[in-house]
Amino acid sequence: MTLADFEPQHPALHFTPPMGWMNDPNGLVFFEGEYHLFYQFHPFSTVWGPMHWGHAVSRDLCHWQHLPIALAPNEEGASFSGSAVVDEHDVTGLFDGQPGLLAFYTCHRVLSDDPEDYQQSQCLAYSRDRGRTWQRYEGSPVLPPPGFKDFRDPKVVWHGPSQRWVMALACGQEIHFYTSHNLLEWQFASAFGEGEGAHTQHPWECPDLFELPVDGAGSDEPATRWVLVVGIGATPDNPFGSFTQYFIGEFDGQRFTNDNAADVVLMMDEGRDFYAVQSWSNTPGRQLALAWLNNWQYANHAPETGWRGTMSLPRELTLRATSRGVRLRQRFAREAAQALSAPSHISPRSLQTAGEHCIALPEGAAVYGQLTLVLKAGTRLALSLQQGYQQRLWLTAGESTTSLHYERQGSNGQATFDEHFACDHAAGSVDGLTVTVTWWCDHGTLEMLVDGATEQRSITQVSFVDHRRQPVTLEVVSGRVEVAEGGIQSAVE
Incomplete structure (x- = not known):
């Protein structure tokens, strides 16, 4: 399927930049009734370039x-990824005793004509007016260049038991933790990552760190666990x-200890397009994240019409005890569905003969759907959610589990895009033969959550089709x- 003539439209509910290029979400924070979304932004081009922090707010x-x-x-360099927090008690002394917003970011400074000759440091900016204007802290960098290149993407969180702030930093193939009492002076605490999880030629990046209660934990098991999220960049050794x-x-405020064996790799998403995940700070009772x-x-190299880059829908994160251990679960933030029409229900039916069976004809710019399927052992079926077979999810029922396989088609005549965009890969499995598939279709996007009895798989994909005229x-x-x-x-346009 060729996408050479496809002209992307801004989606109805997914966030996109007003123009230019966008990648990582940054500085997600909730303050005085507003959700702040900052993002890596190049306003003067539709490809990556000198990084700014774009900014938007929502209620x-x-x-x-x-x-x-x-x-x-x-003159100090570009403003790379980072995070934001509320200085509720003015421990920095920057807000005259009132609450204020702090943004921690990586200053990326190229030292010569060679773009790979750079150094990185951690800097601070602050806002006294609800994020409308920002000043750079005169004492920056709060962490100077350490003597190695890849030192970036500060995620700052509060650790209640130790009554300290913690910064998680991507440092080569590890995450380094620093601690502070005043958000200005930071001390190295520990490193995590050597020999743990997945590694490629690309350094780790975009860490996130948070604690959540565990649903279904036994009486002799911890009631909460910490989650450390890490991004892995694209390299030739990683197809x-x-x-x-x-x-x-x-996480005890100093050191992170992995519950799983070092070679266990837990994927936050089994699709191709869910990266640089960051959660909002200062949202008590909810852990909301964006990618x-x-x-x-x-x-x-993707199709563009004066802008490139889309964020996922906000998702609420929880933890669930499963037979394989504690695992992360996601659900789309309830606010998204509240913006849509009343649901059109699908009547129960049994499908036994081979062939296509139309389920629904979506109408509108954004479509939210959910199907609960009960499979007989040995059943194999395909769920096509977008134009023709451009995106298709295969489900195969075993004796007690359902395995998933995903495929996507598309080319646009650009060699790099055509080589990598089309995909055909296993997407894990879930426990049980009763499976619930929840999905969002919006201009340029397809997001799916597949739930079994206790396990879940997330599959997120870019999709350059007009889904509105295609049945599920x-x-x-x-x-x-x-x-x-x-x-x-x-949702209508």
């Missing part, structure tokens, strides 16, 4: 107001491209499947 996670650029490159892994463990919906293998279909190859329940909602 409902769906409708965003674009604000002026918060940070721009200066999957850029992806996001996570670790489950304990850049793209892959570094082809992001600079089930193609039964063998066996029998019952559509137990389902519904579809849409």
Whole structure:
């Protein structure tokens, strides 16, 4: 399927830049009734370049107001990824005793004509007016260049038991932890990552760190666990491209300890386009996160119409105890579905013969759907959610588990894009033969959550098709499947 003439439109609910290039979400923070979304931004081109911090705010996670650029490159360098927190008690002394916003970012300074000759340091900016204007802290950098190159993407969180702030930093193939009492002076605490999880030729990046209660934990098991999220960039030795892994463990304010064996790799998403994940700070009772919906293998070569880059829908994160250990679970933030029409329900039915069975005809710019399927052992079927077979999810039922396989087609005549965009790969499995598939289709996007009895797989994909005129279909190859329940909602343009 050729995409050479495809002209992307801004999606209805997914965040996109007003123009130019966008990649990593940065500085996600909730403050005085507003969700702040900063992002890596190049306003003067549709390919990656000198990094700014773009900025937008929302009260409902769906409708965003674009604000002026918060940070721009200066004589010290470009403004790479980072995070934001609320200095509630003015421990920095920057806010005259009132709460204020702090943004921690990596200053990326190229030292010669060679773009690979650079140094990185951690800097601080602050806002006294609810994020509308930003000043650079005169004492920056708060962490100077350490003597090695890749030292970036500060994620700052509060650790209640030790009554200290913690900064997680991507440092080569490790995450380094620093601690502080005043958010200005930082001390090295520990390193994590050597021999743990997935490693490629690309350094680790974009860490996130948070604690969550464990649903289903036994009486003799910890009630909470810490989650450490790490991005893995695209390199020639990694055919999957850029992806996001996570670790489950304990964090005592100094050191992270992995619950799983060192060679266990936990994927936050089994698709190709879920990267640079960051969660919002200062959202008590909810852990909301966002990802850049793209892959570094082809992001600079995808179709564009004066802008490139889309964020995933905000997702709420939880932890669940499973037979394989504690695992991360995701669900789309409830605010997104609240912006849609009343659901159109799908009547239960049993499908036994091979062939396509139309489930629904989506209408509108954004479509939210959910199907609960009961599979007989040995059943194999395909769920086609977008134009023709351009994106298709295969489900195969074993005796007690359901395995997933994903395929995507598409080319646009650019060699780098055509080499990497099309994919055909296993997407893990879930426990049980009753499977619920929840999906969002929006201009240029397809996000799916596949739930089994206790396990879940997330599959997020860029999709350059007009999905509005295409039915959702089930193609039964063998066996029998019952559509137990389902519904579809849409948003008009």
